[in-house]
Amino acid sequence: MSDPPRAAYLRGNLGSFAADMRRMINAPELSDVKFIVGEEKKVVYAHRCILAYRCEAFSAMFAKQHLSCDAKEAEIPFDLSDVQPEVFLAVVEFLYTNCVMLSSKIALDVLTSAVEYGLDELQKLCVDYINSTLTVESACEALQSIVKTRGFHELSDPALLAILQSDLLTIDEPDLINFVREWAHVNSVVLDKPVPEIAKEVVCELRLFLLTPEELTFLEAENKKDNFIAVDKIAEVWKFHALKKPSGIAFHLLRRRKGTRPRDHHKYLNLYHK
Template sequence: MAGPGSARLQGDVAAFSAALRTLVNNPQFSDVMFVVGQEQQKVFAHRCVLACRCQVFRGMLSQDSSSSVPPQGPFILGNVQPEVFLAVIEFLYTNSVTLNSHIALEVLTSSVEYGLQDLCKLCVKFIKDTLSVEQVCEALQAVVQTQGFRELSDVVLARVLRSDRLAVDELELVQAVREWAHVSSAVLERPVPEVAALPVRELRLPLLAPSELVTLESHNQQDLLIPVESIAAAWRAHALRRGSGVPSRLCRPRRGTRPRDHHRHLEPHAK
């Protein structure tokens, strides 16, 4: 701590960062190892760096000697791509990250998982600055099929579901939201209808065919994912052959919506 008559002077930050970068995934002097992804790629690190930069790693590396996992690892991380994990490690060592459009969304998900707010901001900025609307929609289409989709917050998921450009059919989105809701319910220890309230409002149920609504009602009896009034509004749109009483955005087909016969009755209300 600086006292009277003293000063803290800053050296070359770039040189310091470059020196630390040489330690990224460097087995020399490392004292912890991770086995990452289906490829089982080995990633070497230094526990003092990880622990001082990330509380999640601090907890992981502070296991007592009675643990079944030795403190030095290897720690198995099977659900993350090596390139994504290495991007997180790079940030922890250098406070910077190398991103590309193929891993940006997954690095963003990992940054949330590890509680790295600064990394999260860098990922958001990269996505905002570099991805076109088409690329974002293609990425979102892929994310629906990944573990990362189930880890989205309700606010983020609702924003995703507002997009007209999603190249995913509504029936698939309903199923994806149901799976997301059950995972979130278990993690948050809250009822399915409660955790899913915000995203469910963005599901475009009037786009579904009558037979699909019947199946939806059957599944809904088991978890009450969707409010009864939302399903009733979809049935009313069918009965009246128009989107009366339903917000216009919920009658608007997405880019990936498969055509149904009744869609032509909804078109005037989608303008």
């Protein structure tokens, strides 16, 4: 008696499959859910089963609607006014095809949406794209999104230094300090080195003189836990607050960044900020 044939897992043409799936993107035919997207209120059509099985956030969204609405109300479109249509369509494209078309115009916003929807693979694709097209100026613009991802923790010392030296960052200094502290802690674990050793060079580019005395007090208390910033650097800032004279300090450390929130004591720094 002959043995039964062995089962085999065979693949068809993945390219044609992806092309067919792409044809379903924003196609009204047979769609069962609508989204009203962006300020221009663009209608985007989709298929619940695809979005739900590919993304837990959409699954929860549909389940919540199902519990709270009757059958007629379930046809009401979802309002996504805070996202650009081209960004949302890029997310949908990824969910349907596992591929995405990115450009410098939308990459940061797609990354933000990927974080919001918990799409780790899309996050990685966005970070890889941003890193491959990175300049100091674009990195500063990107940082506010990148700090939410693993990509920020993977920045090298020179890359992070170049970013911190820029005036174009759209992040307030206390937030930036927290992000850099987190970077130092992650790399301390990865490289098995103390946090102060990891952070030694990059903390020199944090603009501590932009902090108020209250913010500096909080920073000093946090710093006692990990010695993230050298004590003498914090002492320099206290000296400035006491004398109101920023003498002997590198000028760029006294400049406000693009995202720096104004504080009363900045008038003593003679800052030029556009």
